[in-house]
Structure formats: C-alpha cells, structure tokens
Amino acid sequence: MADNRITKSTKFYYRNWHWPLYKGAKSFLGFNTSQLENIAEALLSLEESYIVFKPIIHQKKQVNKLLSALIRNFKQKTMRNTTLDYSEILHFWAREVSNNAQRTCHYHLIILIPKRAFVDGEPIAKMVREYLEQVIQESDKFSAMEVTYPEDKENSDDFFYPEGSYINPREINSLLFAFTRLSYFCKAYSKDNAPGRNYGMSLRRPKTSDDNLKAA
Numbered sequence: 001m002a003d004n005r006i007t008k009s010t011k012f013y014y015r016n017w018h019w020p021l022y023k024g025a026k027s028f029l030g031f032n033t034s035q036l037e038n039i040a041e042a043l044l045s046l047e048e049s050y051i052v053f054k055p056i057i058h059q060k061k062q063v064n065k066l067l068s069a070l071i072r073n074f075k076q077k078t079m080r081n082t083t084l085d086y087s088e089i090l091h092f093w094a095r096e097v098s099n100n101a102q103r104t105c106h107y108h109l110i111i112l113i114p115k116r117a118f119v120d121g122e123p124i125a126k127m128v129r130e131y132l133e134q135v136i137q138e139s140d141k142f143s144a145m146e147v148t149y150p151e152d153k154e155n156s157d158d159f160f161y162p163e164g165s166y167i168n169p170r171e172i173n174s175l176l177f178a179f180t181r182l183s184y185f186c187k188a189y190s191k192d193n194a195p196g197r198n199y200g201m202s203l204r205r206p207k208t209s210d211d212n213l214k215a216a
Helices: 033-045 064-081 124-137 172-186
Strands: 011-014 017-020 050-053 056-059 090-097 105-114 145-148 199-201
Touching: 011 033, 017 033, 017 172, 033 090, 033 172, 033 199, 050 124, 056 064, 064 090, 064 105, 064 124, 064 199, 090 172, 105 124, 105 172, 124 145
Parallel strands: none
Antiparallel strands: 011 017, 050 105, 056 105, 056 145, 090 105, 090 199
16 A cells, blocks of 8 residues: 555546545545555455445544444444444544644544445335444443434535435446445545544455456
C-alpha cells in the first residue's frame, strides 16, 4: 500500500483501471490515496452482490476503540440472525472533524452485507438500521452513541443505492459507481485534522490476478 499521499485528480488510476472520484464541495482539496487503494481492493475482492448501508455515528467520547467494539457487536448480532460468517460482513469507517466551534468529531461508517442474507422483498435499509440501533440501545457501553440517518435530510440520496439495489461485482459500472460514492470518505479535507487514526476497515484481498479481474 502507498503512504498517505494526496491526489487532486478527478480519477484514480489503480490496477489498470481509472476509478472516478467523488465530485463535491472541497473535493478539489484531494483524496487520501492509501484509503482509495484500500477501497478499490475491497471492491475487487467481492465475489457476490452486497447491500451497502451508511450510518453516521456520533459519540460523546471520540474513542476509536468504542466504534470498533460497536462494529464487532453489530457483526455478531447479524451473524445470529443470518447464515453469514463474521468475515463476510465488511466495513469501512472514517473519523471526521465537524465544522463547528467545538471541532467535535463524528464517524462515517460503511457496512457491506451479502445480498443473500436478506429475504427477497425485505426492506433492507430498515432491517440493518434496526439492528445497529438495537445494539446501541441495549448496551450501557454504547449509550453515549447516536446513529444519525439520513446523513443529509435535504439530500434524498441518503442511502448509497435505492432500497433493494446493490453492488454487483460482475458489472464494471456497478463497481465504479460504488467506488465513486465510497471515495467520499477518503477526502483529505476534515479527515486528517484529528489526532490519532482516522480510518479503519476490514480488507479482503482479490483472489484473482491483475490480468483476470472482474469483467463487465
């Protein structure tokens, strides 16, 4: 993996692909390349379709270990209610400094769950959200946490995909679209200003060779 270099390009060239980057306010200030590589690797490792869910976590104490514990509990709860293994539930988080006088932090969390874990027609976002909220509400350890959803009430695109849609690793456009949206969480602006570690994820390596990546 590369060091924490910053790219200000509109596309990220990696593994012989041009991955389009998120375009939005202050995106021109650049993206953390090592985290972009991590996300590209994670997407290329997918061997089945995944649902994406993206809550924002606010907590009174900005402690990464508390978020990691929450993710572990969430995965364990999901395992008990599905046939999934722990390693099949993927995540990526980024700690961001809020643009306020207190310079408080919050966490952007991305959870990827195999589509096969859900019954056809089940409201996917509702189910995952209830799981996550239940983990927080039933534990004294996580009582200082708050799930914020949707991210932006004025933006109807508060979920990566319309309910019932997903990442299809066999379709190049699906992977590229997912990467573009996920690259938002790699923006250097407001991410690298907090002390300590600002990113974390479960990373799975592609099993295919560079010459035999997922084809359209």
